[in-house]
Amino acid sequence: xxxxxxxxxxxxAKCNWSDVFAVATCxxxxxxxxxxxxxxxxxxxxxxIVRYPPQGFEKQSPYAVALIxxxxxxxxxxxxxxxxxxxxxxxxxxxxxxxxxxxxFKA
Amino acid sequence: xxxxxxxAAIIGVGMAPVKSTSGKSLTELFMEAALEAINDAGxxxxxxxxxxxxxxxxxxHQEHLGPLMATALGQEGVPTYKVxxxxxxxxxxxxxxxxxxxxxxxxxxLVGGVEKMSxxxxxxxxxxxxxxxxxxxxxxxxxxxxxxxAMIARAYMHKYKVPHEAIAQFxxxxxxxxxxxxxxxxHKLVSVDEVLKSPLVSDPLRLFDCSGIGDGSAALVLAPVExxxxxxxxxxxxxxxxxxxxxxSLYQRPDVTVFEGSRKASERAYALAHKKPEDVNLLDVHDxxxxxxxxxxxxLGFARKGEGAKLLKEGQCERDGSLPTNTFGGLKxxxxxxxxxxxxxxxxxxxxxxxxxxxxxxxxxSVGLSQSIGGIGGTVAVHIVERLD
Numbered sequence: 001x002x003x004x005x006x007x008x009x010x011x012x013a014k015c016n017w018s019d020v021f022a023v024a025t026c027x028x029x030x031x032x033x034x035x036x037x038x039x040x041x042x043x044x045x046x047x048x049i050v051r052y053p054p055q056g057f058e059k060q061s062p063y064a065v066a067l068i069x070x071x072x073x074x075x076x077x078x079x080x081x082x083x084x085x086x087x088x089x090x091x092x093x094x095x096x097x098x099x100x101x102x103x104x105f106k107a
Numbered sequence: 108x109x110x111x112x113x114x115a116a117i118i119g120v121g122m123a124p125v126k127s128t129s130g131k132s133l134t135e136l137f138m139e140a141a142l143e144a145i146n147d148a149g150x151x152x153x154x155x156x157x158x159x160x161x162x163x164x165x166x167x168h169q170e171h172l173g174p175l176m177a178t179a180l181g182q183e184g185v186p187t188y189k190v191x192x193x194x195x196x197x198x199x200x201x202x203x204x205x206x207x208x209x210x211x212x213x214x215x216x217l218v219g220g221v222e223k224m225s226x227x228x229x230x231x232x233x234x235x236x237x238x239x240x241x242x243x244x245x246x247x248x249x250x251x252x253x254x255x256x257a258m259i260a261r262a263y264m265h266k267y268k269v270p271h272e273a274i275a276q277f278x279x280x281x282x283x284x285x286x287x288x289x290x291x292x293x294h295k296l297v298s299v300d301e302v303l304k305s306p307l308v309s310d311p312l313r314l315f316d317c318s319g320i321g322d323g324s325a326a327l328v329l330a331p332v333e334x335x336x337x338x339x340x341x342x343x344x345x346x347x348x349x350x351x352x353x354x355x356s357l358y359q360r361p362d363v364t365v366f367e368g369s370r371k372a373s374e375r376a377y378a379l380a381h382k383k384p385e386d387v388n389l390l391d392v393h394d395x396x397x398x399x400x401x402x403x404x405x406x407l408g409f410a411r412k413g414e415g416a417k418l419l420k421e422g423q424c425e426r427d428g429s430l431p432t433n434t435f436g437g438l439k440x441x442x443x444x445x446x447x448x449x450x451x452x453x454x455x456x457x458x459x460x461x462x463x464x465x466x467x468x469x470x471x472x473s474v475g476l477s478q479s480i481g482g483i484g485g486t487v488a489v490h491i492v493e494r495l496d
Contacts, residue, residue, distance in 0.1 A: 055231065
């Protein structure tokens with residue numbers, strides 16, 4: 001299920017609103033969006049380490065999930081791999097791909 | 108802003124005890140609270156029934172709670188509504204019932220909430236709670252609701268340089284207050300040190316930062332103010348009932364250390380009630396997690412951003428302080444049966460305002476405010492209630 005891909009997303013041609021998810025109509029101005037590629041870099045805005053996971057994730061815990069501000073792009077929620085103890089707000093992360101439909105970054 | 112032609116009052120209050128495991132069905136739980144409220148009000152008919160609930164479809168495989176509960180009460184025939192707004196379902200149900208009454212179409216309205224969460228594994232309940240977030244976009248990361256709130260807590264502590272010790276005062280206060288509430292789920296004092304040493308659930312949040320889920324039900328009987336005194340000597344006026352929404356998902360918010368829904372719902376409530384934060388002397392806030400209690404003090408206008416914990420340190424939120432808060436133990440220690448917590452809050456405010464709060468009673472409350480949060484702030488319900496003298 002690992003998919004090697006650029007960090008693709010959608011941007012509103014009129015008001016610059018953007019998201020990594022496929023959205024045909026901009027929720028801000030109802031303009032048309034076009035597909036774009038964001039730089040594969042971001043910064044951690046906040047994060048947590050999940051120790052009691054929901055159904056289907058039991059075998060993966062503990063794992064880190066973070067809010068990441070993509071450079072020149074939107075804020076996303078994504079998995080972060082690397083040394084969990086070294087994570088901190090402001091840390092730079094690099095996009096590594098989409099795993100089981102979730103964005104993944106490396107710290 | 109439009110002023111409604113009518114005013115709503117609470118004429119009856121009922122609450123089932125919150126328990127980690129009640130051994131009761133959804134219907135039995137609801138009946139316990141609803142009958143207590145109906146008997147308290149002394150009404151022999153209802154014009155409408157509103158039931159707040161979040162998870163009955165997923166957990167009990169039971170929907171259509173409106174007629175289910177109305178039938179159990181012998182009220183089949185009246186209009187019924189199940190209201191869902193995640194953990195704010197109860198608060199939103201009260202809002203819907205108040206609007207029915209203010210419309211002039213219904214006079215005697217039962218608004219209640221019910222949730223049964225016992226008998227399920229942690230992954231099952233965790234999965235159910237995550238249904239309040241965007242399933243496709245956010246659920247795929249494996250984040251949990253505690254995890255979302257943990258991200259808020261970390262961002263809040265980082266931005267405002269507030270130590271964990273400061274926000275841990277909130278669960279300490281709630282556990283202390285719940286000691287005197289016979290209907291609370293937890294009767295156990297907790298210290299700041301115990302909060303900080305309890306097991307990590309989702310860093311940085313620990314076990315005692317988190318409210319305890321459970322089984323419960325609370326209900327209110329509402330009537331127009333002009334007839335309320337026919338039923339009870341001590342009606343409580345609902346001076347404002349307000350609901351606001353915000354972007355559903357945490358990643359869609361530029362600043363995760365503030366709930367804009369809380370700000371919007373409370374600003375509207377203050378305007379409707381012609382009150383200011385300084386008029387409020389009784390508070391019941393959505394402390395599902397320690398940091399949310401502290402943020403509520405700020406977002407509702409009682410402290411500047413980053414300074415909510417100061418109120419706790421100064422003792423203002425104690426039952427003998429200037430702003431008694433979560434006087435029955437809050438979500439943390441009264442317990443958090445998610446879809447009905449918003450009704451418990453208003454029921455507790457009503458008991459305080461009518462001098463019926465037992466050992467939880469505070470000296471001279473006159474204006475109470477409740478705040479109930481659904482999801483990660485996507486829905487917020489705020490109510491302002493006051494004594495009708």
